[in-house]
Amino acid sequence: MEPLYIIAIGVMAGTAAYLLMSRNVLRMVLGLLLFGNAANLTLFVAGRLGSSLPPLIPGDQTTLAISANPLPQALVLTAIVISFSLVVFTVVLLRKAHERLHIVDTEEMREAEPVNQSTDDDLSGAKE
């Protein structure tokens, strides 16, 4: 089972890297989402894949011989919530940026660090 997971993680991380390196912000968001999920799967595999029995002790017993590891599940759950909220924020930010700037290409986003300024606002800052 583990090799399958690892291949899946590799494919996801590779695709994510490809998407993140493109200059289109929409692709970058998809890349972020994929990368986040690859990280979640990594967390899951790190906790070892074994039994899928729920880690709950039945009423008539005091210990549990074998069960799934609950910790990675807790970690993944937390990470999913966090990465989802951050991606939602990013999408809103990009929509707002697109509304104001009318660009999706990050190379053309030069408001904060202008390449060739016509005004003499920051003479030496022009060459970055």
Next chain:
Amino acid sequence: MISSHALLTLPIAAPLVGLVLTTLFWRASKLQRFASLTASLVFLWSAVALLSNTIDGTILATQFGSWDAPFGISFVADNLTSAMVLITAIMAVVIAIYQLTDPEEDSRPMFHPLYHGLLLGVTGAFMTGDIFNMYVWFEVMLISSFGLLVLGGTKEQLDAGVKYVMLNLVMTTIFLVAVAFLYGATGTLNMADLANRVPAIENPGLVTTLAVLFLLAFASKAALFPLFFWLPASYHTASTPILAIFAALLTKVGVYAIVRCFTLIFPVTEGFATIIGVIAALTMVTGVLGAASHFDIRKILSFHIISQIGYMLVGVAIATPMALAGSVLYIVHHIIVKANLFLIGGVIKRKTGSYQLKQIGGLHRAAPFLAILFCIPALSLAGLPPLSGFWAKYLVIKPSLDAGSWYLAATALIVGVLTLYSMLKIWNEAFWKSSATPEFAAPLAPNSSFAGQYIAIATLSAITLCIGLNPEPFVAFSMEAAAQLSDSSRYINAVLENPYARD
């Protein structure tokens, strides 16, 4: 007597309550500012209480929800932690005071909740004793900082926001992957427990890989060479108080994480020390060169953040107790000085209507008090005696000479001179030269409307002077903090052997 559980919970609770209160007072601007200041003062009080209980060298630890370490989430406070929390609280109060008379802020009810969210994340990251929990606090801090950065909604800010958000998200995901690998290798996430188990890993290559992954994740947070590009690309677009709190705290969380990780979990080996040393030197140089080439106050100061981070890393590279003490003192000194410079930059902007050095001038006559207040942090940043920067630099340079790392000492000294150069540039252009245009872009506001801003700046300058003129207790404190960092068994014992604090 407050229980250690309460001591460790209060610094988290205060900004959390502040966040809720300031959200409730969304529509009442005056009340919101008052609530913000009150929450910050409570935060300061709790930080002082925490420090006064750890200053003698005891390490406080608590586990939440009755789950003993290493299973529950631990909160730990040693000297370094409590110093960082106290300095965060001081910044919180100072910025809240600065806000009282800042007209920019009136239109932004979102500022205060996000600001307390940021404080919450930063404090949590300082206090947690669990590596995954640190990731969570990083995210709390990040999402607040994203909001603060794009608060004004200008084109510049949105552009800067896109880059800042993208780079930071990728890097925190790498942090998460590193946490996953570490958990896979050791089966634990508690930092004290990790410190016990990492040396037992039989595969040294794996340990190195893990260490490099963590260094990568934290280096991007701390804006180390070569991962600093997001900082000068984004910081200068934020408004003054936001910029000051970012400059003071965000990168320091990365530095703190590096210091904590590379003293506790992965003690620095010789080869690794060389790598960190080279990174530190390159960080110092690139930062100061960037600063020297700019003529926008905010950009100069943003690049200086990078260069100063290099100094803090020198202590980690040398790793002797004295060098670590230098790092601790440097972090504390730098937070105060850098935030102060940004606040002064904000007042300059309000007085003259511009951040561009070419367009302003003659401030020594228009605002002589501000000129004096500027000199203190500017000269301290450059490391001139008897200001705080001198002692911090001395504590960094002396051990690097002792350890034979002359290249680090030389770089630190030369960068100090270049820092002085760019500070003189601001002084000459903004304060000393006669005004380029007879009229400032904005009419000079009466001095009384700057009350809160001057109080904030004067407070920070006073702290700088206090450290500079009376360095002994601060150095002694840093030495004690460094001793705790060097001898990690004290930290480990405090976390693992301290039963759940039920008192």
